[in-house]
Every structure is written in C-alpha cells, then in structure tokens.
Amino acid sequence: DQQVKQNSPSLSVQEGRISILNCDYTNSMFDYFLWYKKYPAEGPTFLISISSIKDKNEDGRFTVFLNKSAKHLSLHIVPSQPGDSAVYFCAASGGGNTGKLIFGQGTTLQVKP
Amino acid sequence: DSGVTQTPKHLITATGQRVTLRCSPRSGDLSVYWYQQSLDQGLQFLIQYYNGEERAKGNILERFSAQQFPDLHSELNLSSLELGDSALYFCASSVAHWAGANTEAFFGQGTRLTVV
Numbered sequence: 001d002q003q004v005k006q007n008s009p010s011l012s013v014q015e016g017r018i019s020i021l022n023c024d025y026t027n028s029m030f031d032y033f034l035w036y037k038k039y040p041a042e043g044p045t046f047l048i049s050i051s052s053i054k055d056k057n058e059d060g061r062f063t064v065f066l067n068k069s070a071k072h073l074s075l076h077i078v079p080s081q082p083g084d085s086a087v088y089f090c091a092a093s094g095g096g097n098t099g100k101l102i103f104g105q106g107t108t109l110q111v112k113p
Numbered sequence: 114d115s116g117v118t119q120t121p122k123h124l125i126t127a128t129g130q131r132v133t134l135r136c137s138p139r140s141g142d143l144s145v146y147w148y149q150q151s152l153d154q155g156l157q158f159l160i161q162y163y164n165g166e167e168r169a170k171g172n173i174l175e176r177f178s179a180q181q182f183p184d185l186h187s188e189l190n191l192s193s194l195e196l197g198d199s200a201l202y203f204c205a206s207s208v209a210h211w212a213g214a215n216t217e218a219f220f221g222q223g224t225r226l227t228v229v
Contacts, residue, residue, distance in 0.1 A: 097211060
C-alpha cells in the first residue's frame with residue numbers, strides 16, 4: 001500500500017522556468033510533510049517542510065503548497081537552475097511518538113541550460 | 114556533509130552470509146533511523162532507535178536486526194542474505210524522536226549492498 005505517491009517519475013524544464021513537483025498521499029493522519037533532494041551517490045538532503053496546519057511554506061526559490069482536502073502537496077522551484085537537477089522525494093510523517101517517514105518513489109528533475 | 118557517517122560505502126557478499134552496517138549520527142542527535150532503497154524505489158523505513166531504545170519498526174525482515182549503543186552509534190545486521198536484499202541502506206539521524214520543525218532527519222551517504 002503506497003501511502004505517498006509521486007506519479008511523475010521524471011520532469012524536464014528549461015533553466016529560469018518554474019519546476020512543479022507533485023505528491024499525493026492517502027493517510028489523513030499524516031501531519032508533517034517534507035521534501036528531500038538526492039544527487040547520485042549521495043544521501044537525501046532535506047530541502048523544505050510544511051506542517052499540516054499550514055497551506056504554504058516558502059524558503060528562497062522553494063515553496064511547498066499543501067492542499068489537505070485533496071491530500072496533495074507540491075514543490076515549486078522558481079527560477080529553476082541546472083544545479084537543481086536531482087531526484088526529489090516527498091515524505092510524510094504520521095506524528096505521534098516517532099519520526100519515521102513514509103517516502104514517495106521520487107521524481108527525477110532535469111533542468112536544461 | 115550531513116554529519117552522519119556510514120560505513121562501509123560498498124559491500125559485496127554472497128547469499129547466505131551475514132553483514133553489519135554501521136552508522137554514526139550527527140553530534141547531539143539521539144534518534145537513528147534505517148531505511149532501505151531498492152532499485153527504482155523510494156526509501157522504505159526499517160527501524161528507529163532513540164537514545165538506545167527501539168522507537169518504531171517498519172517492514173523490517175526477521176533476518177534483519179539493529180541496535181543503538183551507549184555512544185549512540187547504530188548497527189544494522191543483515192543475515193542469511195538473499196539476492197533480493199541487494200539495495201542501498203541509508204542511516205539518518207535527528208535530534209528528537211518525532212518529526213517536526215527543526216527536527217528534520219539528516220541522512221548519511223548510504224551503504225550499497227550487493228548480494229551475489
């Protein structure tokens with residue numbers, strides 16, 4: 001049962017344009033959501049997060065939007081840069097007494113110069 | 114550099130063998146998590162330890178076990194290895210036992226296990 005889904009395995013955008021990565025979840029108990037970026041041969045790196053009590057969180061070029069009624073979140077990168085090319089993972093936490101994360105399958109972003 | 118150290122980086126072993134993966138968390142972090150990433154899959158949560166005690170368990174096989182030592186480093190033991198256990202194994206650490214603002218998990222570079 002895939003509780004966190006990233007339905008687009010890959011995305012290609014032009015440098016300077018907006019990149020939008022999407023993520024859907026099924027468990028309404030999730031209360032914290034994160035995005036991680038992963039380069040080849042490296043571990044995932046934390047990018048940005050959002051609590052379920054918010055609908056938007058912004059950090060520089062990165063903005064995460066949360067639509068609880070649709071159980072959907074998205075990551076916007078504006079403007080996209082070639083260095084943003086990586087695999088992006090969406091993750092969710094069920095809260096409570098554990099920090100375990102449920103990850104999506106990842107979306108490979110390619111930003112073309 | 115996340116501050117989380119995993120050794121070894123690569124491991125090749127035969128079916129039926131046993132291996133131990135090691136993780137040193139970031140200084141000050143009390144939680145250690147283990148995740149498995151198989152080919153083209155997302156990261157699957159295996160187990161969490163907090164300050165030496167098991168905190169949460171995921172879909173960890175009975176052939177796998179883990180522990181966190183008094184110095185907070187952790188080891189993941191994989192035994193009776195099968196071809197399907199070939200994967201990237203990531204360790205992560207965080208300061209708290211829950212997930213929330215300023216408690217994000219930081220990941221090591223992973224150990225690539227190949228079972229032949």
